[in-house]
Amino acid sequence: xxxxxxLQQLLRIIDQAYDHRSWHGTxxxxxxxxxxxxxxxxxxGLKRHNIWEIVVHAAYWKYTVWRRLTGTSRGSFPQKxxxxxxxxxxxxxxxxxxxxxxxxxxxxxxxxxMLRDAAEQLPISDLYKKSKGSKQxxxxxxxxxxxxxxxxxxxxxxLKKLWKGR
Numbered sequence: 001x002x003x004x005x006x007l008q009q010l011l012r013i014i015d016q017a018y019d020h021r022s023w024h025g026t027x028x029x030x031x032x033x034x035x036x037x038x039x040x041x042x043x044x045g046l047k048r049h050n051i052w053e054i055v056v057h058a059a060y061w062k063y064t065v066w067r068r069l070t071g072t073s074r075g076s077f078p079q080k081x082x083x084x085x086x087x088x089x090x091x092x093x094x095x096x097x098x099x100x101x102x103x104x105x106x107x108x109x110x111x112x113x114m115l116r117d118a119a120e121q122l123p124i125s126d127l128y129k130k131s132k133g134s135k136q137x138x139x140x141x142x143x144x145x146x147x148x149x150x151x152x153x154x155x156x157x158x159l160k161k162l163w164k165g166r
Contacts, residue, residue, distance in 0.1 A: 010146075011120060026157055029108070032055060037052075037101035038094060039051065040087075041087060051159050052101060053084060056079065056107065057085070060085070062115045063076075065144075066111065066118050
């Protein structure tokens with residue numbers, strides 16, 4: 001397999017982890033389809049992440065990989081902070097939260113498209129190079145972001161099951 005075929009396969013894996021049909025089951029994007037804000041903000045216990053926080057966390061790491069691929073400097077993510085972002089809780093107006101929840105799903109979609117576009121534009125010669133300031137190759141971080149999506153899709157599916165049994 002040449003490097004061009006490797007990049008094409010990597011893009012297929014990224015797509016299958018996020019929103020394309022795959023053998024492993026629900027994708028990250030599929031895991032939040034139809035989830036209302038009330039369910040997204042529910043926590044299974046104190047100091048546990050909820051679906052909403054997982055979605056913004058996943059968006060942030062897609063942004064981080066995009067930033068590494070493009071050489072963009074830090075600080076351009078639309079939310080303040082890094083990694084985990086506090087989201088509204090059940091004490092806030094549910095109608096307002098529904099709109100904010102939809103905005104954060106749109107943020108996840110936007111960050112995914114940016115990442116996907118940057119990966120597709122990556123020069124083949126850069127696939128096994130390390131981004132500036134990174135210890136890992138571009139191939140490593142791109143395959144890792146796909147695994148990250150699948151991991152969090154599983155978490156979200158589990159939280160949805162717990163929500164039903166609460």
